[in-house]
Amino acid sequence: MSNAISDTRPDITPSHTSDSVLAPLAVADRCDRCGAQAFVRARMSEGGELVFCGHHGREATPRLISLGAEVRDDTGLIPA
Ligand SMILES: [Zn+2]
Numbered sequence: 001m002s003n004a005i006s007d008t009r010p011d012i013t014p015s016h017t018s019d020s021v022l023a024p025l026a027v028a029d030r031c032d033r034c035g036a037q038a039f040v041r042a043r044m045s046e047g048g049e050l051v052f053c054g055h056h057g058r059e060a061t062p063r064l065i066s067l068g069a070e071v072r073d074d075t076g077l078i079p080a
Pocket of ligand 1: 036054055
């Protein structure tokens with residue numbers, strides 16, 4: 001009965017999402033550098049995503065942009 005070609009997988013993780021808006025940062029998102037709550041999300045041109053806290057996000061953003069990454073900066077949401 002398994003005659004069908006199982007090569008065409010249904011949409012698991014669409015690598016070509018049409019929306020260019022990055023998802024908002026969640027409390028569960030942790031800085032890749034120090035593990036603090038993340039407020040900056042970057043999507044690399046290759047498709048990978050990185051999250052950073054406010055401190056490391058500010059530090060990394062210029063380099064990420066120069067690498068062609070899309071950066072969402074939610075540091076304005078950090079409670080003062
Ligand atoms: Zn950090």
